[in-house]
Amino acid sequence: MAKVLMKGNEAIGEAAIRAGCLNYFAYPITPQSEVAEYLAKRMPEVNGVFLQGESEVAVGYMIFGAAACGERVMTTSSSPGVSLMSEAISYIAGARCPAVFVNIVRGGPGLGGILPSQGDYFQATKGGGHGDYHLLVMAPDGVQEAVEMTMMAFPLAEKYRGPVMILGDGLIGQMMEPVEFPDNLYVPPSNKDDWATNGMDKRGSTKKNIVKSLYLDPKVLNQNNLTLKAQYDQMKREEIRFEAYNTDGDYQALIVSYGTMSRVCKTAIDNMKAQGLEIGMIRPKTLFPFPEKAIHDAASKESCKRVVSIEMSMGQMIEDVERSLKGKREVTWFGQCGGDIYTPEEVAEHIISLLKN
Amino acid sequence: MQKEVMFAGFGGQGILLSAKLLAYAAMKQGSQVMWIPSYGPEMRGGTAYCTVVVSDRLIGSPIIKNPAHLVAMNRPSLEKFAPVVKKDGVVLINSSLIPVRSGRDDIQELIVPANEAAVTLGSVKCANIIAVSAFAAKSKMVDIEILRKCVQEEFSSKPKLIPINMQAFDEGLKIAAAS
Numbered sequence: 049m050a051k052v053l054m055k056g057n058e059a060i061g062e063a064a065i066r067a068g069c070l071n072y073f074a075y076p077i078t079p080q081s082e083v084a085e086y087l088a089k090r091m092p093e094v095n096g097v098f099l100q101g102e103s104e105v106a107v108g109y110m111i112f113g114a115a116a117c118g119e120r121v122m123t124t125s126s127s128p129g130v131s132l133m134s135e136a137i138s139y140i141a142g143a144r145c146p147a148v149f150v151n152i153v154r155g156g157p158g159l160g161g162i163l164p165s166q167g168d169y170f171q172a173t174k175g176g177g178h179g180d181y182h183l184l185v186m187a188p189d190g191v192q193e194a195v196e197m198t199m200m201a202f203p204l205a206e207k208y209r210g211p212v213m214i215l216g217d218g219l220i221g222q223m224m225e226p227v228e229f230p231d232n233l234y235v236p237p238s239n240k241d242d243w244a245t246n247g248m249d250k251r252g253s254t255k256k257n258i259v260k261s262l263y264l265d266p267k268v269l270n271q272n273n274l275t276l277k278a279q280y281d282q283m284k285r286e287e288i289r290f291e292a293y294n295t296d297g298d299y300q301a302l303i304v305s306y307g308t309m310s311r312v313c314k315t316a317i318d319n320m321k322a323q324g325l326e327i328g329m330i331r332p333k334t335l336f337p338f339p340e341k342a343i344h345d346a347a348s349k350e351s352c353k354r355v356v357s358i359e360m361s362m363g364q365m366i367e368d369v370e371r372s373l374k375g376k377r378e379v380t381w382f383g384q385c386g387g388d389i390y391t392p393e394e395v396a397e398h399i400i401s402l403l404k405n
Numbered sequence: 406m407q408k409e410v411m412f413a414g415f416g417g418q419g420i421l422l423s424a425k426l427l428a429y430a431a432m433k434q435g436s437q438v439m440w441i442p443s444y445g446p447e448m449r450g451g452t453a454y455c456t457v458v459v460s461d462r463l464i465g466s467p468i469i470k471n472p473a474h475l476v477a478m479n480r481p482s483l484e485k486f487a488p489v490v491k492k493d494g495v496v497l498i499n500s501s502l503i504p505v506r507s508g509r510d511d512i513q514e515l516i517v518p519a520n521e522a523a524v525t526l527g528s529v530k531c532a533n534i535i536a537v538s539a540f541a542a543k544s545k546m547v548d549i550e551i552l553r554k555c556v557q558e559e560f561s562s563k564p565k566l567i568p569i570n571m572q573a574f575d576e577g578l579k580i581a582a583a584s
Contacts, residue, residue, distance in 0.1 A: 053425075053432050053440070079444055163445050219467055224425070224440035226432045308467060315465030387445065389468045 051226040056191045056216065057082035057124075059227050060150055061090060063198035064122045066229045068237060069148070070096035071121040073110040075103060075129060078162040079218035080152035083124040104129040108136025115145035116259040118244030120202050120237055124150035126218075127168050128159060130176070137211055138177025142261030142272070144243070146205035149183070150198070150214040152221040155387055163387020164218035164308060169364035172215045173336045180273050182280050183213040184287060185335040187306045191225035193333075196233060203235035204287070208279045209243075215335060217360065219308045219389070283337045290339035291331040293317060298351035299328035301399055304343055304369045304379075305358040306332050308389065313358055316395035327399055328352070335365070340372035347377045354402050358395060359383040406461055408546055409469045413454035413486055414478025414499070419533030423476065424455040426537055426559060430552040431459040439464045452481050459546055476540050478519070478533070483507060495544040497536060515543045515584055522576050531573035538577030543584065 054062070061083045064072065072091055074084045084100065091098035101107035107123050111133075114121040125133060130151045140147055153168045155161035172185045184204055188194040197214050205212040241251040245259055263269035291310075294317050295302075305313045310331040317327045330343050347355045355377045357366035363381040370379050382398050384390060390398075412424040421442055428440040439458040456469050475490045476497040477483035483498060487507040490496055496512050501520030517539045523532035534556060541552050556574055560566045 051432065053429055053438070161445075218444070219441070222442055222444050223467060224428060226438060311464075312466040312468055318465065391468050391470050392466045393470075 051228050053224050054191060054227050055082055055222060055224050056194050057152065057221040058086040059191050059195050060124065060198050060214070060221075061086035063195040063229060064148070065090060065094055065096065067120070067199040067202045067234060069120040069122050069202060070094065071114045071119050072097065072123065073099045073101055073107045073114070073121070074123050074125065075101050075107050077126045077129045079154055079164075079221050080124050080126050080150070082221070083150070104132035105135070108133035111147050111149075112136050112140050112143070112145065115140060115147040116143065116245050118240035118246040122148040122150065124152065126152050126154045127156050127165070130168065130171065134171070134177040137183070138179050138181060139261050140211050141177070141181035141183070141276070142179060143259050144209040144276070145211075145259060146202070146209055147211045148198070148201045148205055148214070149211055150216065153215065153217045155385055161387050162218065164220075164360060164389065165385055165387065166217060166307060166309065166360035166364070167362075167385060168215065169335065169359070169361055172213050173338070173368070181210070181276060182283075182336050183211050184208060184283055184337075185213045185215050186289070186333060187215045187335050188220060189307055189310050189331065190220065191223065192227050194220055195227050195229060197333075199230070199233035203238070206238040206240075208283060210276075210279060215307070217308050218387075280337075287334055288337045288339050288342075289333035290342050291333060292342065292346065293329040293331060294321065294326065295328035295330070295346050297326060298349065299326040300351060300403055301327050301354040301356060302343075302347050302349075302352050303327060303329040303356050303358055303399070304332070304365065305329060306335065306365070307360075309358055309360050309383075312390060312392055313395055315392035316399070319392055320396050320399065325400070332365075338368045338372065340368075343369060343372040344374060344376060347373055352377070354399075355379040356399065356402065357381050358390075360389060361385060407458060407464065408460070408474070408544075409456055409458045409472040410474040410476060410540070410544070410546060411454055411456045411469070411472040411486055412476045412478070413452060413482030416453045418453075418478045419530070420453045420478060421455050422559070423533040423537040424457050426552065426555050427541065427547060428457045429555040430541070430547040431457070433551050433555065434548050436461060436547075437464050439467055441467050441469070452479070452485065454482065454486070474540070474544050474546070476536055477503065478536065479503065480505065487512075495540065497540045497543070499532070499536060501532070513543070515539060515581065517577070517580050522580065523573060526572050526576060527569055531570055534570050534573040535577040535580070538574045539581040540577075542578050542581035549578065
């Protein structure tokens, strides 16, 4: 298929349809409202459901309902909206239902602002809702990857029977890039007859399926938590994705950066290379599970004197980088919030000044 | 080789569309391309701007503080962005609405009375098409014939508007050639 020029938000909507998702519930919020606008038009064309909920709280439970019935389902929102959905996300994780959540992050806390940010790293990777659960979190660095990750998210949610999150930012949602929708990323929905409330008649069974997250018997609840833990451990073995950039030869410093920020860092690395300064980068594509070993190994290289976590947040991912390094190297933070994003020149200036000290 | 152009003006002047047409043309000629709009509070009743990046290799940073070129459709845009344009860049000035100049002697000014020319053709709404064709001709950022096709396709659902926009496109080329 030829490439088309699309906004990130619209491309995410189209990718969901190409992935076989026919249920989309949402509530508008800048900077991701174009997903809803796009799917309001597109879903009826493919006999799918577009429904605007009365609030993000309601949308979260609409997602739970459709997911419990075994349907492929997605919502998109931005930071404050995701906070409102977090209760339902915890229930969905506890009840072990597959669903896809997209967060096109804006500045926070509170209403914050509408410009790009990575301030929801903790919320996405460490919970957000209550209880012992994780989301599988993927962070695209542009429109093409947003498409691919959205398409991959549905089968991954089914593989692990849990919520998957795409963590973008306002820039990825708003910008246009040429994209294609790879047919080979479509995976037919898995058979959910052994757990989903998809109708006894339909599945020709006399066994009732019950989807719930309430387990008053401590032993049973513990078993549910152990099942979840086993899933997360399996994710850590099978789903870690990252990109290593300019790490083949020697480098004096290692950048860890993701999403939009990593694109800026790549340009900074190219510019420094042109001046004879080699800097490497590990770009986590999955934020949970986190590419701990890749970062540890890259930072362990003899030539590498500094490790920097560069974020559009006030030092969130740095905690995972620090954990990955296991004391092998020190890591420092560089970043800003509010919507202004460092330029490649500012990143290079910072790295160069670090190496002088 | 990477080139960037910033389109800037009032909301409603067709800034985002001009930039999108240029981005389409760049994509169709096989270049890498990125279209980055401003969507912040400034677009609610103030200056709208949009950057298009065209490159022969994968594009890195979407954060462009110093574009190669500028298309300024109103005075605040020229005053705000002319100082950040890279040396030797093209700065298109919509002289119908901008009585001043960039004040720089290290860039190429392209003076285009876009609104007046559009009114003469029959509709002020095609001022953005005059600007984008004049800019493309002067900067050579994209192939003119590919851009012409993109403009045609853009109006394919409203065929009544194709002739006037084609006239506008030619008018832009004429102004650029005469400059």
